[in-house]
Amino acid sequence: MRQIIEERTGSHSRHPASSEPHIAHMRFTAHATVLHEGDPARRIMEVVEGAVMLTKLLPDGRRQVxxxxxxGDVFxxxxxDVYACSAETLTAAIITTHERGALxxxxxxxxxxxxxxxxxxxxxxxxxxxxxxMSALERVAFFLLRLTPESVVGSTLHLSMTRQEIADFLGLTLETVSRAFSELKRRGLVALLRADEVKIHDHGSMRRLAGAA
Amino acid sequence: MRQIIEERTGSHSRHPASSEPHIAHMRFTAHATVLHEGDPARRIMEVVEGAVMLTKLLPDGRRQVxxxxxxGDVFxxxxxDVYACSAETLTAAIITTHERGALxxxxxxxxxxxxxxxxxxxxxxxxxxxxxxMSALERVAFFLLRLTPESVVGSTLHLSMTRQEIADFLGLTLETVSRAFSELKRRGLVALLRADEVKIHDHGSMRRLAGAA
DNA sequence: TCCGCGATTTGATGTAGCTCAAGCTTAGAG
DNA sequence: CTCTAAGCTTGAGCTACATCAAATCGCGGA
Incomplete structure (x- = not known):
């Protein structure tokens, strides 16, 4: 069905399409770098399948997801004329690219x-x-409610991010994220089946925490 | 040159174009509400002239700009199907709107x-x-460096926002913003001519504080 | 099965920024 | 010019989260 031309793995995939502009779709493994903040911005990309995170770094190493x-999302x-963010896959992913002129x-x-x-x-x-x-607890509740439908398997959420990655997304430290998970569990709002599998027990309270948004 | 049809003032201007879809441009005074978070999203708007801020509220009143x-900016x-943010003018402004279908x-x-x-x-x-x-000091430095060219008069920046509005933009309190201004002044990076007029003395240090972005 | 290492949890302590509370400054009205 | 009120600054103390430091978990490989 879909035209898959290249296979990319690991973190050796820097602006992969720039040298081969004819490529339509590219497949990446989980934890691959798709492009780097600061590289020449040649193409616009679109997620076809999988999950990708965009990150920015400060000179001293502080990171924000x-x-x-x-x-469907675009990056x-x-x-x-250079990319404003780096992009890394969270899961195996398929990416398509467009020339900027095509717009x-x-x-x-x-x-x-x-x-x-x-x-x-x-x-x-x-x-x-x-x-x-928002407070730390509210941020984590919000994060869990906003996970993409793709990450919901049955009634449990599969987090394809480490505590550090979640922390960098929510502007917290990994310890604070961990404590927030524990607190949500203690209050009976969620169950932690494994570190990366969460089941939401009390959607109402979670939504209230997350600002009823 | 430009077709100005309506004059709106104060905060009585709720989704002004929805009942008069033929209107091209609207003029607002400073501190007017252009649209409300949660109202039916009928039109897409564009700033023609002036400055506008978009805000979101939490149920308990916490606000984020x-x-x-x-x-040129769009909101x-x-x-x-409802507006995700409220929009208020910071200065006198001219706004134009487009039907969603026109896209x-x-x-x-x-x-x-x-x-x-x-x-x-x-x-x-x-x-x-x-x-x-970013720390409070870094946020304020970043804010001052990112002010639109429109707010630069000669070599001084004119802030058309109160300390509270700046705080709501930067995720701080008004006291912390005030202390950050004082600290930047104490360090000789800026001069405060008035509460709302700032002159940047040391661009290099400011840029370093703001993450050299 | 056991081992080892990276990820997570938990605890103890430090601190940046929040909260509460005065004063101060300034622009506009009378 | 004086008065007033809104906005700003500054101070003192508090707290949520960061930091530093151990355990503990859990998975992949021997």
Whole structure:
């Protein structure tokens, strides 16, 4: 069905499409680097399948996971001519790319990306509220409720992120994230089947914690 | 030159275009509410002139200013069918609106908005890094360096926001913002001509504080 | 099965920024 | 010019989260 041309693994996949502009889809393993903040921004990318995180670094090494992406989401953006964020896969993933010029030539593509940008911008607005104004417990509750439908298997959520990655997404430390999970468990709002498998028991309380958003 | 049809003042201007879809441009005074979070999302809006802030509220009243907009920036977005943020003018402003359906019909408009969405999404990514990982002093330095060119008069910046608004943008309290201004002044990085007029003396140090971004 | 290592949890202590509480500054009205 | 009120600054103490430091868990390989 889908045209899969290349297989990329590990972290050796820097701006993979730049040298082979004809490639339509690329397959990545989990924990692969798709592109680096600061590299020349040649193409716009789209998640076809899997999960990707966008990160930004400060010179001293502090990291922020700025966005979590699922199928349909767009990345590889640039304010000037270099990528504004790095992108890493969280799971095995399939990525497709578009030439930047194609946005002007292909109105259908433009319309689709426009819709997706709107959704992603709204998600960023919510995230700003989380980062700027919510307590640690509220942030973790919000995070669990916002996990993509893809990560829900039966009634349990599968987190494909470490505590450190969650912490970097929520603007916390890994210890604080861990304590928040324990506190939610202690209060009976969730059960931790394993470190990366969560079952939500009390959706109402969780939603109240997360700001009823 | 520009077609100005309506004059709106104060906070009585709720989704002003919804009942008069033929209106192209609207003029607002400073501190006017352009639209409310949660109202039906009928139109997409664009800042023509002036400055607008987008805010989100939590049920208990905590507020986050999620985005600061200048000429060309787009707002009035919705993840579902209601506006995700409220919008208030910071200065006198001129706003234009587009029917949501026009995005599909008008490829030129779509292309323009696409470019702007990309820029705004990149700005949100930076803002996430600020909110999630920067100290109070760094946030304020970042804020001062990112003020729109419009607010720069000669060599001094004119802040059209109160300490509370800046605090809500940076995820701080107004006291902490005030202390950060005082600290920057004490260190000789800026001069405070008035509460709302700042002159940057040491751009290098400011840029270093703001993460050299 | 046992071992080893990375990830997680938990505990003890430190601190940046929040909260509460005065004063101070400034612009606008009378 | 004086008065007032809104906004700003500064101080003192508190608290949520960070930091530092051990355990403990759990999975892949021998």
């Amino acid at each position: 700025v966005e979590l992406l699922g199928p 590889g953006l640039a304010a000037c 002007d030539r292909d109105p259908t593509l433009a319309a689709r990306l426009l819709r997706r940008f709107e959704a992603q911008l709204c998600a960023m607005h919510s995230h700003a509220l989380v980062l700027g104004r | 999620v985005e600061l907009l200048g000429p 009035g977005l919705a993840a579902c 599909d019909r008008d490829p030129t408009l779509a292309a323009r908005l696409l470019r702007r969405f990309e820029a705004q999404l990149c700005a949100m990514h930076s803002h996430a890094l600020v909110l999630g990982r």
